[in-house]
Amino acid sequence: MIVLAGGKTGGHIMPLISISKELEDVCYVGASHSLEEELCKKHNIPFIGMNLKNNHLISVLRCALGLRLKKVDAILSTGGYVSFPTLLYGIFHHIPIYLLEENVIIGRTNRFFARFAKKVFLAFPVSKMKKKYQVVGIPTLIHEISSSKYAHFSYDVLILGGSLGSKPLCELVHILKRKYRVCLIASRYYEDYKDLKDVQVFKYIEDLPSLMLHSKIIISRAGAGTTYEIFSLGKPCILIPSQNTSQNHQYLNALFFEEKGCCKLLKESDASSSAMSIIDFMMENKEVRDKMIKSQKNIIIQDSSKRIIEEMR
Secondary structure, three states, rough: OEEEEEEOHHHHHHHHHHHHHHOOOEEEEEEOOHHHHHHHHHOOOOOEOOOOOOOOOHHEEEEEEEEEEEOOEEEOOOOOOOHHHHHHHHHOOOOOEEEOOOOOOOOOOHHHHHHOOEEEEEEOOOOOOOOOEOOOOOEEEEEOOOOOOOOOOOOOOEEEOOOOHHHHHHHHHHHHOOOOOOOEEEEHHHHHHOOOOEEEEEEEOOOOHHHOOOOOEEEEOOOOOHHHHHHHHHEEEEEEOOOHHHHHOOOOOHHHHHHOOOOEEEOOHHHHHHHHHHHHHOOOOOOHHHHHHHHHHOOOOOHHHHHHHHHHH
């Protein structure tokens, strides 16, 4: 059995959901009453919930010692605090550990456990590559997209605030709807925007790539998972990184992608004043959009799940 670990945000969860589709015997371990538990139920993935309270070290150790997993061949983790007890369990029981880092900088949890890992899978090369590091991309559910599912929607700009929601990105809808057809994924801010006129507003879309397919330009946070889906679909985009992420990784992601020509980086503080002019420029210049799409294709690896599974066998 392969045990999957990682949670709190969709960026940690969805790559593991994607990999699970390729495995026969799999189990997901995460926090009880969490986004990972909700998504595992939707995708019919066996789930073991842990009672992680207030991120206390004692709670982590109690969860690690309390886990009872049978016939585990390997543990695959995307990092994050939620994965800590499962990775400790793997070390205690001499189970092979594999890590998947989606960002351009290795996160704290993955950096701590890298010394114990058999392999560290990367979405992109990092500054100091080691022998156990391997660039494999990020597993996505792009292969499951439906081109007809949202075909009745026709809009110019799709705004994504991430699985936790983003008030600054949601606020852009008031500016952009004056000129463009806008679709907004509002997440926890849905109640504030659901009745907005001339805008299509969703709280959450499980099959987000199918919705992305019908956009001309996407505005998004710079979480690696969603960004990788955008690039896999070949969509011109503006990335507005969150200012409150560990090690400022969203800004570093967006900076890396902009340097590669894959996106336009826009700071949150400049979003309200500059977003409209940037979209105008991108809409009016097809060659700019085409160049961005070409750059995106150059950094995408399409068979990520297959590569990871082959290495774990």
